[in-house]
Amino acid sequence: MGQGLSCARSGPEHEFFAAVQAGDLELVEGLLAAEPPLVHRTTVYDRLSALHIAAANGRIEVLSMILDRSVRPDLLNRHKQVMGLQCFSASVEPFGTPLMLAAMHGKIACVEKLLQAGANILTFDSLHGRTCLHHAAYYGHSDCLQAILSAAHSNPVAESWGFARFVNVRDGDGATPLHLAARQKRPECVHLLLDNGALACASTGSYGYPGSTPLHLAARGGSLDCVRELLAWGADRQQVDASGRIPYVVALKRNHGACAALLNPASAEPLVWPSPLKFISELNSDAKTLLERALTEANRQREKSILKGTACTLPSPSHSDDGIDDDTSEASDTELCCICFDQPCTIEVRDCGHQMCAHCTLALCCHNKPNPTTLCVSAPVCPFCRSSIAQLVVAEAKVEAKEERDRDGPWKLPRSRKSSRSLSDGGSSSFKGLSSAMGSFGKVGRGSGKSAGNSGMADKP
Numbered sequence: 001m002g003q004g005l006s007c008a009r010s011g012p013e014h015e016f017f018a019a020v021q022a023g024d025l026e027l028v029e030g031l032l033a034a035e036p037p038l039v040h041r042t043t044v045y046d047r048l049s050a051l052h053i054a055a056a057n058g059r060i061e062v063l064s065m066i067l068d069r070s071v072r073p074d075l076l077n078r079h080k081q082v083m084g085l086q087c088f089s090a091s092v093e094p095f096g097t098p099l100m101l102a103a104m105h106g107k108i109a110c111v112e113k114l115l116q117a118g119a120n121i122l123t124f125d126s127l128h129g130r131t132c133l134h135h136a137a138y139y140g141h142s143d144c145l146q147a148i149l150s151a152a153h154s155n156p157v158a159e160s161w162g163f164a165r166f167v168n169v170r171d172g173d174g175a176t177p178l179h180l181a182a183r184q185k186r187p188e189c190v191h192l193l194l195d196n197g198a199l200a201c202a203s204t205g206s207y208g209y210p211g212s213t214p215l216h217l218a219a220r221g222g223s224l225d226c227v228r229e230l231l232a233w234g235a236d237r238q239q240v241d242a243s244g245r246i247p248y249v250v251a252l253k254r255n256h257g258a259c260a261a262l263l264n265p266a267s268a269e270p271l272v273w274p275s276p277l278k279f280i281s282e283l284n285s286d287a288k289t290l291l292e293r294a295l296t297e298a299n300r301q302r303e304k305s306i307l308k309g310t311a312c313t314l315p316s317p318s319h320s321d322d323g324i325d326d327d328t329s330e331a332s333d334t335e336l337c338c339i340c341f342d343q344p345c346t347i348e349v350r351d352c353g354h355q356m357c358a359h360c361t362l363a364l365c366c367h368n369k370p371n372p373t374t375l376c377v378s379a380p381v382c383p384f385c386r387s388s389i390a391q392l393v394v395a396e397a398k399v400e401a402k403e404e405r406d407r408d409g410p411w412k413l414p415r416s417r418k419s420s421r422s423l424s425d426g427g428s429s430s431f432k433g434l435s436s437a438m439g440s441f442g443k444v445g446r447g448s449g450k451s452a453g454n455s456g457m458a459d460k461p
């Protein structure tokens with residue numbers, strides 16, 4: 001992009017900009033000592049200041065030094081808001097702020113430093129009307145995206161705008177950061193944005209084909225991982241763009257067979273992350289990781305059966321199967337889940353203390369259809385004791401539990417409460433709905449799951 005030195009001036013300015021680009025702190029300091037106004041100069045053609053050049057090239061030391069000289073982090077390049085640059089005309093400047101350049105080039109240290117220095121996250125560049133969030137998403141720098149989203153929670157500008165509005169901010173063509181990430185095949189960014197409230201079903205204005213949703217754009221790009229993410233967050237396979245096409249048709253036309261198979265409205269529905277549930281939105285990161293992995297795995301089982309009949313080969317998934325296998329074996333000394341008898345208990349329900357595996361927890365939460373008379377989604381209850389779920393946490397490992405047992409005596413653990421309560425409350429009835437829900441996993445424990453489940457519970461220590 002030439003943030004740099006195209007048509008730079010001659011003499012000390014050229015040397016100065018070259019030193020900034022190369023990250024030569026000593027030389028930059030020396031030149032600034034001799035001629036302090038250099039810090040406000042810009043390159044002739046690109047109108048880039050030293051701060052822009054340092055940000056784009058990830059020169060964190062130079063960037064910090066310039067910021068320490070109380071240069072504002074938002075040297076705008078457009079209109080006449082530019083500090084100290086009155087000598088230049090207000091020509092359209094395509095490159096935006098230093099923060100945008102750092103986000104575009106994935107220079108996370110510079111992004112963080114600029115955010116700390118109070119850089120405005122709600123500035124739009126003049127070329128496409130995009131924010132730093134758009135640029136991070138487009139270029140697929142999920143670390144920068146995360147840093148900007150974190151800053152947005154406390155940033156006064158985003159506060160006045162509202163966080164949800166900031167996440168779904170549109171560029172000049174009506175594209176949100178999620179549209180760009182989906183089009184550019186950036187599944188990590190797609191995931192992060194969805195997790196932060198990006199609307200899976202938003203339509204673009206004129207970006208891409210008019211009226212495209214992120215799912216249309218992922219279909220067009222042929223990114224199976226993006227399609228997976230979007231479907232798992234509830235993107236609608238039936239939503240049409242302005243020319244009346246559903247994402248399935250777009251994928252077919254572009255010859256993306258595997259994407260098309262998943263997008264075919266006739267193929268099985270994927271499990272959707274139950275984000276509206278309060279205790280799901282409040283999950284701690286460990287429990288969330290477990291449940292997200294279970295979702296991915298469950299949907300992959302579904303993909304296998306969908307793709308079995310087609311000629312498509314399944315490209316290797318973004319997460320390797322090895323990780324999941326490792327996890328299972330690591331947890332092999334924990335108790336088996338009393339519902340499926342297949343997976344270890346990894347999730348504990350608060351406050352009752354009952355435990356089950358991540359797959360069963362997810363099935364419990366995902367298959368909770370709205371009540372047909374009230375259309376309200378009722379929150380699921382603990383399948384063992386039917387008490388309401390206040391929180392889901394990662395179940396403590398057995399080793400730890402044992403130590404605690406040695407220390408506190410054998411019957412002070414929540415687990416001991418569980419067996420007695422589930423017996424007296426007749427937990428068996430709540431198993432029926434759940435085990436039918438579990439059907440979608442394709443690995444519903446071993447054979448007579450239901451009756452085994454009951455006796456298994458009674459046998460618990």
Ligand SMILES: [Zn+2]
Binds near residue numbers: 356357359
């Ligand atoms: Zn289970």
Ligand SMILES: [Zn+2]
Binds near residue numbers: 349354382384386387
């Ligand atoms: Zn319970």
